[in-house]
Amino acid sequence: MKKYIIISALVMAIISIMSGCKKNDFPVDEDGLLITTRTDCYVSNFELLGPDFQTVRSKAPVIDTTACTISQEVLYGTDLRSVWPQFSLAQDCKLDPKVTGKTDFSDLANPRQYTVISGNRQIRKTYKVIITVQSR
Amino acid sequence: MTINFKSYIPFIAGIVLLFTACSKSDDYAVPTPKDQLQNDCIKRSLGPNLVGSNIEFAYAMALPKTRGKLVSAQVEASIQGAAGTYLENRSFYTNNSGVDVPVKIGDPSVNNGNATTTNFTVDTNAATLRYFYQVPEEARGKKVSFTFTAKSSNGETVTYKMGPYTVSKMDMALDLGVNDADSSYISIADMKVYRRSQPVDPTKIDLIYMYRTFPTVTFKHALVAPAAPKEYLTDFVVPNNATNDVRLVKAFNLRDQQLARQQYGIFIDDPDFLAQNFTNMPDYFLNIKQEAGAWVETADGKYRAYIYFNVVDDAKKRMTISIKRYTMK
Structure with missing residues (x-):
């Protein structure tokens, strides 16, 4: 009986050691995000919030994944110097530059640009965010 | 056939555990009252302590029947309360319907300097009196504490200390009415609303209230600074020399309990004004919505305020607003 207990313990110990030394097969990028095999690279939705964290969109965004543009009309009177953009991306994608807080979109002549990077980190698509304000 | 007793060990252990879990707890014993005059106190009012408003306490005192009766109750504040300060001369109990029912126990309280005293005129050996301390201007930004004292007919005295409590620096103005027809000018410096039809110092005008509708955009209820772009002032004729340019930060779901006086449990206090950018x-x-709000900073940076929109009435083109204001300089 004692013999079996010792053998079981040894087998468990060896398995534990082997598991612990197993090489990590999943690569991560510089942000610590998993690099996958996915090649999807697009923006699926766009939102713009005001200082009170309520939407300033007057209608749904028009996202052209071929021309890589996001056209968004905002409510009359929206102050675009301090709004919070939110992007929904295809699975495993990431955005560059990162959205870290309120952003100035007031320079309508020079639309802001955001690059979507695919899950395999091989494909990059730069989107222009074209904002228009409702007029009276 | 042999019986392996070791295999029954987990079963027996489980049974033992079950019995342990179901063991009866000790019987409750009614506590024996102390043979002396006793007191206790709670603070009933919540939120920041504002100048002009009340800080409310409930002070309870009792002694055994054999040791006499209550003679007087007194509260001494570290800073003399404003004229509205009083100690109830009625003790309340809550009936089966949840209603607080008063029982008169003495004469109305008397304020003498920092002390407020109620003398008992009925033979009672237990009472809970409420104390309302109206915060005076002198207490603004300071700490105030209270000493509650009860006396019995056999000469016993007990005291209970409460505080210190910090009195906020901010001011509050409730239920100011603005309407599109006339009462349009809001002064943060004065915490008042001025009418267009009456002479007003244009330098006092921080915000203009208006109600407008347009076929293609939503404008409705609006607060606009006199120096705002003409586009947002629409057809409004701004008085000469009205040039204040306040800054506004929209807020949503920030329903201060003292401004809204509803069920909301949010309180805006002094540090919140300092944290605004x-x-x-x-x-x-x-397009102001009811129960929304706006942080405001005056043009000279002297004041920061939070305006809460209590009532927004499209039909009558009016709003009811309440303001908390903090002096920065």
Whole structure:
């Protein structure tokens, strides 16, 4: 009986050691995000919030994944110097530059640009965010 | 056939555990009252302590029947309360319907300097009196504490200390009415609303209230600074020399309990004004919704305020607003 207990313990110990030394097969990028095999690279939705964290969109965004543009009309009177953009991306994608807080979109002549990077980190698509304000 | 007793060990252990879990707890014993005059106190009012408003306490005192009766109750504040300070001469109990029912126990309280005293005129050996301390101007930004004292007929005295409590620096103005027809000018410096039809110092005008509708955009109820772009002032004729340019930060779901006086459990206090960032903020707020709010910084940076929109009435083109204001300089 004692013999079996010792053998079981040894087998468990060896398995534990082997598991612990197993090489990590999943690569991560510089942000610590998993690099996958996915090649999807697009923006699926766009939102713009005001200082009170309520939407300033007057209608749904028009996202052209071929021309890589996001056209968004905002409510009359929206102050675009301090709004919070939110992007929904295809699975495993990431955005560059990162959205870290309120952003100035007031320079309508020079639309802001955001690059979507695919899950395999091989494909990059730069989107222009074209904002228009409702007029009276 | 042999029986392996070791295999029954987990079963027996489980049974033992079950019995342990179901063991009866000790019987409750009614506590024996102390043979002396006793007291206790709770603070009933919640939120920041504002100048002009009340800090409310409930002070309970009791002694065994054999040791006499209550003679007087007194509260001494570290800073003399304003004229509205009083100690109840009625003790309340809550009936089966949840209603607080008063029982008169003495004469109305008397204020003498920092002390407020109620003398008992009925033979009672237990009472709970409420104390309302109206915060005076002298207490603004300071700490105030209270000493509650009860006396019995056999000469016993007990005291209970409460505080210190910090009195906020901010001011509050409730239920100011603005309407599109006339009462349009809001002064943060004065915490008042001025009428267009009456003479007003244009330098006092921080915000203009208006109600407008347009076929293609939503404008409705709006607060606009006199110096805001003409586009947002629409057809409004701004008085000469009205040039204040306040900054506004919209807020949503920030329903201060003292401003809204509803069930909300949010309180805006002094540090909240200091934490606001008005950089790159507009000088107008369009399409105002009921129960929303706006942080405001005056043009000279002297005041910061939070305006809460209690009532927004499209039909009558009016709003009821309440303001908390903090002096920065």
